[in-house]
Amino acid sequence: MKKISILLLIILLGCKPTASNFEKYGSIIGFDTDTPTLIVSLENCQYCFSVFKESIQELEGKKINVVIISAQEKKANLLAKVDGKSIFIDNKKEGLKLGLIESLPVLFFPGQKKETIETPDELVDLIQKYVQ
Amino acid sequence: MNNLNYFLILGFIIFSCSSKPTEEKINSDFYKISEINLPLDDSTALDFIRTSYLFDNDTEFLYHQNEFKKSIQVYNLDLETLEKEIKYPFTPPLGINMVQGILVITSDSIFIFPTLTVRGSLLINGSGEVLNRYMPPREKSIEESLVNHISFGSMPTLLSKGKLRFIQLPMFELSNPANINDEFKFEVSYDIEANTLEFVEESGFPSFYQNKIWAGGDLQVSRIEDDFERVIYSWKYLDSLSYFLDGQEFKIFGGSKFKNAEIKPFSMIPEQEKKGKALIENPKYYGIYYDPFRKLYYRTFQIPGIYDQDAIPNEMDAKKQFSVIVLDKDFKIIKEVVFPGGIYNVYRAFVGKKGFYLPKNNILNPELRENNLFIDVFDFTQDEKN
Numbered sequence: 001m002k003k004i005s006i007l008l009l010i011i012l013l014g015c016k017p018t019a020s021n022f023e024k025y026g027s028i029i030g031f032d033t034d035t036p037t038l039i040v041s042l043e044n045c046q047y048c049f050s051v052f053k054e055s056i057q058e059l060e061g062k063k064i065n066v067v068i069i070s071a072q073e074k075k076a077n078l079l080a081k082v083d084g085k086s087i088f089i090d091n092k093k094e095g096l097k098l099g100l101i102e103s104l105p106v107l108f109f110p111g112q113k114k115e116t117i118e119t120p121d122e123l124v125d126l127i128q129k130y131v132q
Numbered sequence: 133m134n135n136l137n138y139f140l141i142l143g144f145i146i147f148s149c150s151s152k153p154t155e156e157k158i159n160s161d162f163y164k165i166s167e168i169n170l171p172l173d174d175s176t177a178l179d180f181i182r183t184s185y186l187f188d189n190d191t192e193f194l195y196h197q198n199e200f201k202k203s204i205q206v207y208n209l210d211l212e213t214l215e216k217e218i219k220y221p222f223t224p225p226l227g228i229n230m231v232q233g234i235l236v237i238t239s240d241s242i243f244i245f246p247t248l249t250v251r252g253s254l255l256i257n258g259s260g261e262v263l264n265r266y267m268p269p270r271e272k273s274i275e276e277s278l279v280n281h282i283s284f285g286s287m288p289t290l291l292s293k294g295k296l297r298f299i300q301l302p303m304f305e306l307s308n309p310a311n312i313n314d315e316f317k318f319e320v321s322y323d324i325e326a327n328t329l330e331f332v333e334e335s336g337f338p339s340f341y342q343n344k345i346w347a348g349g350d351l352q353v354s355r356i357e358d359d360f361e362r363v364i365y366s367w368k369y370l371d372s373l374s375y376f377l378d379g380q381e382f383k384i385f386g387g388s389k390f391k392n393a394e395i396k397p398f399s400m401i402p403e404q405e406k407k408g409k410a411l412i413e414n415p416k417y418y419g420i421y422y423d424p425f426r427k428l429y430y431r432t433f434q435i436p437g438i439y440d441q442d443a444i445p446n447e448m449d450a451k452k453q454f455s456v457i458v459l460d461k462d463f464k465i466i467k468e469v470v471f472p473g474g475i476y477n478v479y480r481a482f483v484g485k486k487g488f489y490l491p492k493n494n495i496l497n498p499e500l501r502e503n504n505l506f507i508d509v510f511d512f513t514q515d516e517k518n
Contacts (some may be wrong), residue, residue, distance in 0.1 A: 043495070044446050046181065047247075050199045050230050071495060074502040075177040078200045096444045 021098040022108055029088050031065040033110070036131050038123070039095050040105040041069040042076065049079055052105060055120035056080050064131050069095045160471045163514050165486060168507040170207050171214070175200050178493045178502055182284045184236040185482050185489075192484050195236045197244070204234060204242060209484070209507075218260045220244055226265070228254060233283025237291060245283045250298065250322050250329060266296075268322060268329045278303065279320055279329075285479050286354035286419025286432070292363070296322040297332065299353065306348035307401045312341055318353050334376045338367055344397035347410040354419040359427070366420035366431055369395045373420065373431070373463065384463040388433035390455055390470070391415045409439040412448045421483045426513055428466075429459040430488055432478055435470070450496045454478045456488060458512045469512065474498075476508070487511035 026033035040048055040056065056079060059066060069090045070076040076089045095101050100108075105117040107126055117123045172178065175198065182197040192209035202222040208215045221227030228246045235243040240257040255264040271277040281298035283289040290297045298320045304311050319332035335353070346369075354366045362375040371387030395414055402410070418432040437452035451473045458466045471478075474496040482489050492499070492506040499506075 043444070049177075053200075072178060072502050074174065075179070078175065078177060093444055097442075 021100060022114075025067075025095060025098055025100055028094050029067055029090055030084065031067065031088055033108075035063060035065050036110070037065040037067060037108045038105060038117075039067045039069065039090075039101050039108070040079070041093075041096065041101050041103065042079065043069055043071065043093055043096065045103045045105075048105060049075070052117075052120055052123065053079055055123050058124070059127065062127060062131050064127065067095065069093055069101070158467060158469045160469050160510065163469060163487075163510040163512050164508055165511045165514060166509045168209050168489075168509065169212050170194075170209075170505040170507070171212070172503050172505055173214070176205065178500070178505060180480055180491060180493060180505060182231060182233050183480070183482065184234050184242075184288075185484050186236045186239065187485050188239055192486075193236075193239075194482075195234060195242070197231050197234050199231065204244075216258075218242070218256065218258060220254065220256055220260050221262060225252075226262075228252060232281060233289055235283070235289050235291060235296075243289070243291070243296070245281065245289060245298075248278050248280060250279050250281070250296070250320070251277070253296070253322075266322065266324065266327070268327055281320065286366075286421075286481075287352065290357055290363075292357050292361075294324055296324065297357075297363075298322070299335075299355065301352060306351055307345060309343045309345050309397075312337055312343060312346070312351075314342065319355070334363075334381070335365070338370060338374075340370060341367075345399075345401060346397055347402070347407045347414070349407075349411050350414065350416060354417075356420050356422045356429075358422045358429070359424055364420055364422075364429070366417050368416040368418070369414075370417070373429075384459075386417075386429075386431050386457060386459060386463065386465065388415070388417070388435075388455055388457055389468055390433065390435050392436070405441060408445055412437045412439040412445070412452075418454070418478055419481065421481065421488070423483045423487070425483075425485055426487070427461040428512065429463065430481075430483065430512075431457040431459065432481060433457060433468075434478065437473075447496060450474060450494050456510075456512070467512065469510070484509070487513075 023033050031037060040052060042049055056066060065086055066080055067088045067090050068076040068079055071091050073089060076082055080087050082089045107115045107117055115126060180196055184195045186193045194207045194209055196205045198205050204218040204220060206215045222229055228244055230247040232245045232247040242256050244254045246252045251267055253266045254262055256262055279298060279300050280303050281300045287299040299318055300320050302316050314336040317331035317335045319335035320329060321332050322329050350368045352368055355363055357363050364373050364375045366373050371385060372383040373386040374381055374383045413436045415436050416434050418434055421430040433455045435453040437448050453470060453473045455468050455470045457468045460466050475494050476490040476492055477494045480491040486509045488510045490508050492508060
């Protein structure tokens with residue numbers, strides 16, 4: 001009986017869902033994964049700064065997290081003022097290591113739906129539809 | 133067999149199986165003659181992507197387009213100061229919201245090129261006043277009108293005989309070998325007087341590339357114009373440099389002694405990881421530069437790196453060593469100097485009065501400081517002077 005209980009415990013623990021990479025990322029960077037989250041990498045997207053700068057600044061006041069992957073703090077702050085509340089910096093490039101983003105910005109919605117953003121207009125459309 | 137014999141034989145096997153001795157590497161520090169330290173303000177990032185060098189009135193300047201400020205910053209390299217900032221019009225339709233590159237001809241003739249098009253390029257003076265706006269005729273479709281020109285780094289836009297020569301990169305599917313043919317031209321020439329655009333016939337894919345599958349990111353060409361009005365092309369995978377005179381192609385060997393393998397195309401469309409591996413591990417040439425002060429050519433060669441599927445691609449790339457192949461005016465290779473990985477940014481190299489300038493804004497440089505751009509200057513004729 002004792003053996004069966006141990007086996008059951010192992011199975012139960014084994015079946016416990018592991019945190020997704022996005023949830024892991026949330027806990028590393030410190031943002032709430034139940035809020036829509038935009039991840040922008042300035043490390044491997046040369047054009048992201050100039051292309052998305054204006055549309056990212058328009059996100060101010062919306063209920064959305066913005067995570068800027070950049071080893072350079074000054075550069076990240078030129079894109080959007082990092083405040084640790086809704087605008088975060090990932091200077092250790094954890095988002096790239098976890099495979100959450102390749103190059104273009106990505107928007108994560110609660111429930112893990114992920115959209116790759118190709119143009120600023122697309123970002124504005126998605127924000128208008130899904131973000132308060 | 134006694135132990136001594138056993139170890140002798142083992143030692144013999146180990147030594148004879150080791151790879152061939154590597155070529156002697158010349159230490160780059162030997163050629164370093166100075167360091168420039170440019171202070172950067174709070175609104176200037178360290179990247180320095182869009183730049184243009186000017187030697188004027190016996191003074192060296194580096195012009196830098198600041199995307200955040202929408203200005204062109206003029207750094208005096210001799211005094212290590214920001215001398216002035218030139219505001220340019222950036223509000224469409226007359227201004228340029230997204231700048232692709234700049235070209236400084238004199239302190240009062242600065243070209244600014246918009247992204248993805250030649251239409252709307254500006255010529256401004258040192259006060260930021262627009263002297264000219266270039267509007268070549270539109271093509272029938274938007275796609276045909278697009279010019280995916282680069283205009284920075286080793287693919288700068290040149291002004292030659294009244295024409296602006298742009299290097300463009302293809303926007304079609306590069307993994308389809310049928311697309312790698314002689315139809316696409318990498319150079320587009322804009323005749324300022326005639327207001328016409330034309331493709332440069334000689335700038336198609338060399339036959340070595342054609343009808344094969346390659347890692348797309350490596351399908352680029354660098355080129356410069358020298359004092360003898362020769363436009364010299366350097367392809368990433370070709371050891372030879374080439375130029376055309378009276379329609380005839382001339383090829384010169386300009387290969388690296390550190391190239392340890394020939395590049396082979398893929399036999400089938402590769403998965404993303406295989407492509408990434410090829411981009412890191414393939415030996416390749418990056419840029420060709422002309423030094424008008426010494427009548428020398430410099431060609432940069434990226435020594436193969438080590439691919440790690442868990443690592444970040446641009447960090448693997450930044451770690452790679454590279455060399456500078458120095459050729460004299462007759463294209464004879466004089467020397468090849470190796471530089472360490474993880475310190476210099478080979479993509480931001482430029483030539484100036486004192487020699488070859490290498491910014492130290494490599495993303496892995498442990499001494500990187502966001503408020504200073506350090507640039508090391510190398511004179512490869514240093515040993516000839518002594």
